[in-house]
Amino acid sequence: MELKRTFHAVGQGAFYTERFHDGGKNVFNVVYDCGSETAKKYLNDAIERFCEDYEEADKTSKPKIDLMFVSHFHDDHVNGMSLLMNKCEVEKLVIPYMSLKDIIEVYIYNIIASNNADNAANRFLVYCFGESEDRVMKIPIVEIENNEDHRFSSGGSSANTIIPKGLNLGKIWEYIPISITDNRISSFILGFQANYKDLYDAFKKDDYSYVNAFFSSTKEIERMKVFYKGYFNNLNESSMAVLSKPVADLGQRNALCLYTGDYPMRSNQLGKKLIDFYGIYWNETGTIQVPHHGASNDNPLYLYDGVERECVMCYGKGNRYRHPGKTTIDNIKHSGSILKEVTQEFQTEYKQLFAF
Numbered sequence: 001m002e003l004k005r006t007f008h009a010v011g012q013g014a015f016y017t018e019r020f021h022d023g024g025k026n027v028f029n030v031v032y033d034c035g036s037e038t039a040k041k042y043l044n045d046a047i048e049r050f051c052e053d054y055e056e057a058d059k060t061s062k063p064k065i066d067l068m069f070v071s072h073f074h075d076d077h078v079n080g081m082s083l084l085m086n087k088c089e090v091e092k093l094v095i096p097y098m099s100l101k102d103i104i105e106v107y108i109y110n111i112i113a114s115n116n117a118d119n120a121a122n123r124f125l126v127y128c129f130g131e132s133e134d135r136v137m138k139i140p141i142v143e144i145e146n147n148e149d150h151r152f153s154s155g156g157s158s159a160n161t162i163i164p165k166g167l168n169l170g171k172i173w174e175y176i177p178i179s180i181t182d183n184r185i186s187s188f189i190l191g192f193q194a195n196y197k198d199l200y201d202a203f204k205k206d207d208y209s210y211v212n213a214f215f216s217s218t219k220e221i222e223r224m225k226v227f228y229k230g231y232f233n234n235l236n237e238s239s240m241a242v243l244s245k246p247v248a249d250l251g252q253r254n255a256l257c258l259y260t261g262d263y264p265m266r267s268n269q270l271g272k273k274l275i276d277f278y279g280i281y282w283n284e285t286g287t288i289q290v291p292h293h294g295a296s297n298d299n300p301l302y303l304y305d306g307v308e309r310e311c312v313m314c315y316g317k318g319n320r321y322r323h324p325g326k327t328t329i330d331n332i333k334h335s336g337s338i339l340k341e342v343t344q345e346f347q348t349e350y351k352q353l354f355a356f
Helices: 040-057 081-087 100-114 120-130 144-150 187-195 197-204 208-214 218-229 268-281 326-334
Strands: 002-007 013-022 025-036 067-069 093-096 136-139 173-178 241-246 257-259 287-289 310-314 338-342 350-355
Touching: 013 040, 025 040, 025 081, 040 081, 067 081, 067 173, 081 120, 093 173, 100 120, 100 187, 100 197, 100 218, 173 268, 187 197, 187 218, 197 208, 241 268, 310 326, 326 338
Parallel strands: 025 067, 067 093, 093 136, 257 287, 287 310, 310 338
Antiparallel strands: 002 013, 002 350, 013 025, 173 241, 241 257
């Protein structure tokens, strides 16, 4: 069995894939996020390469994605999902559970980010939360004060562990997702209820036609930008992390990979709870996707200190956020880790290959 893991060159976004081959045949495929804020061409090209790679192994069927993980529903992480799902058969979507207030916050964020209510990220969000439970698996939120029951302090697997089906792969590999929150009510949602009652009621009724019609006015989008900006630092931010790991020790630390999306490591409480959750696997994980495109606030020294890893940082050259931060690069180098930078340039695409 072989595993090819790819961090695709999509710029200011995220598209990570894992493909398992048995005897040269592609037998299992995993995707973590698919989106980009950089020119659409780079994301489309990466999706085409992913599909062509599948066809090289098996030209008789449409490309299949067995597991599709969604870290969170911000535009730059999911706006390519619909295209990918049009080209591939998707067996299972794994998403973080979201309450009504979470959905509203993300939906409004995506309107502001794209200057358009009916955008790809919001269409995908509505699709996911309208799908039947047999197609979509929602990972329950773990509140930080109740996190102790889920930690890997003495081995074993979490209740959320996902075991691949078929070809005995389930005896070889597993995926462990976690979504942690501090469970506070953001002041934004309270202000939204008070100032946009009709919109709030429309969200409660899943009446997205009303919401999108309301924001068809450029003036209303501009007004919402001003309103949103007043609460920006008080919003709940979250991102579902996923640990990809062999069931048994392969003697290859880099085979264990932690995908973090935009996990809010800026919160010491949430960051240290993530480390605590993965417990015994934390120091054994040899590959980590650098959180939030290398933003300094989400990459504190304690995330890297004491453990040498391959740190894969994905960002768009010339992005408006000025990612990555110098502090992030310094912290990674201080730890003795290897930094792999992936941008929109194809030659930066990073692959890992493992045989077992």
